[in-house]
Amino acid sequence: MENSTVGRDILMLEGLNVTSLSFIPSFILLLIVYIFIMVSNLGLVVLTFRSSGLHQPMYLLLCNMSINDVFGASIIIPQVLRDLLTSDSERLIQYVDCAVQAFCVHLHASASHTVLMIMAFDRYVAICNPLRYATIMTHRMVLGLSMWAWAVSFLMVGFLVGLSVRLSRCRWIILHLFCDNASLFSLSCESVLINNIYGLGYTVVLLGSSIGSITLTYLRIAMVCLRSKNKALNSKALQTCATHLAVYAILLVSGFIIVILARFPRLAVHRKVASVMGHVVLPALNALIYGLQIKEVRQRVLALFHKNKVASMDGN
Template sequence: MNKSFLHTVVLLTAYDPPGPLNYVFFILCLLMFVLTLSANLLLILVIHSDSNLHKPMYILLLNLALNGLVGSCAVCPAIMENLLRDQQLISYGGCLLQVLCVNVYATCAYAILAVMAYDRYISICKPLEYHSIITPCKVQVLVTLSYCVPVTLLSVQVYLTSRLPLCTFTINKLFCDNLAVVKLSCVQSAFVNLYGLFITVSLVLFPFLLVLVSYMKILSVSWKASVESKRKALSTCIPHLIIFINFSISILFSVLYNRTSAVSAHVNHLNSVQFIFIPPLLHPLVYGIRMKDIRRSIAKTLKCILTR
């Protein structure tokens, strides 16, 4: 980081002054945060402790839950604190750390959802070859890449952003993101913009196309199958699509807000809140509760806890 900005603070201007409405939002955020932590930790505990759930799809769900905890813990406590403060200040270093955590949360979730789409494609389109293609070793490699590639590329991006000189110190957002921080700079760096485009293509567009192709093939195969097979395919794929589409829309709104005036500030703030609070809570609910094996294991785990 540029040492001249080491002790610089950034002002987040999206918050209203402290008042009754802020306290209501604080309580709602706290409730959502506690529910998110509880649901994801329970899902992680259940999948980790039940050997019957040590299968590719459930391992991917466990990692999606872990990633949801990263996103929630990186932003939610800061939002709740800012709702109660007179001035919403954050150190420049803290702002860059928040950028890294938010981007890692979003892109790792995108990567894991892409791997899940690939898993569903093999399961539905090549069921007889599933266990020979989706091996534990391959799942481990794909999950590792889903973390390592985004973390490495995004760490470089945040480093490049930290080298830019600053001219302004206010961000009209609830929390920091990379495009907003880049816009604080006095200069436009062609290399930083080019690298940002590379990040978008490799960590957003590529997984999006992978999911799109997977589901086109799934639909093609399901269309020719029996009614029961179609029902099972839809039951398996719709929850995944709902969450993937939600992530895609959130990322699109964020890019449009930072790059153009096509999205109003209020719409972007609402989008930011749902992007951080809703997906990490929906993941364990949409996936976990709908799957019979996980429901059965949750009931067994809760029974053991309550009878102790």
């Protein structure tokens, strides 16, 4: 029945179950959020590169996160928007495109952790070794750390998806809104023991190094702040660290929710919603949190709006 519906290299995606009354509001809301994600995150990147005062390691590393958020949202949201307007029988995707999408989905998730790890390292050097900060966090170091964050993610995810692509296929339906690694190897009737072992190891290494390094980093920062009597230093450290930890906590919670829901087939609908929210809410919240909480960014944004307002008034 499946083979008569689709070709050998064509897969069918399950859509998001929405009623005829709610699909239009869902489409409009998702489109608005996607536009906000693109404008806010790309705006932060443009603002950082155009303002010489923001050419500091922390803001250059923040650009990595904004670019990753745009990347992650663009992998999923346009497809979900298209599928909301498409009938069940027309939600088709080429196997090669599915594999590429799975790779990009996991690359985005992995880079989210590795980028936050190097941002934590930057805060550690800034607060615990302020006198050596300029000599340690040079532009060359920032570039090297950024390349490391993306290269490690690329290699780990490449091997993860590669193990799934090597398998033969006996099924043609993706039981999800989009393609991920679990969707790929679930298409096979072969043994996926190696995939599960590597997938578990990949998760343990990524989350273990992420949680461990960030926990140790902020414990050291907390100890320095407790010993310091400089209220200005402690206030600034608390502000920047609280922002970073809030973003990291949201990332962890959303990731764990998706993983837990995947273990319960009866909650497949909830997993779909949680997966979409992970690619919608996180990028939008990251732009809001950093845009509103970081004083320098907030001041630049307000100054830009004020400049545009004055220019429009002069033009009238």
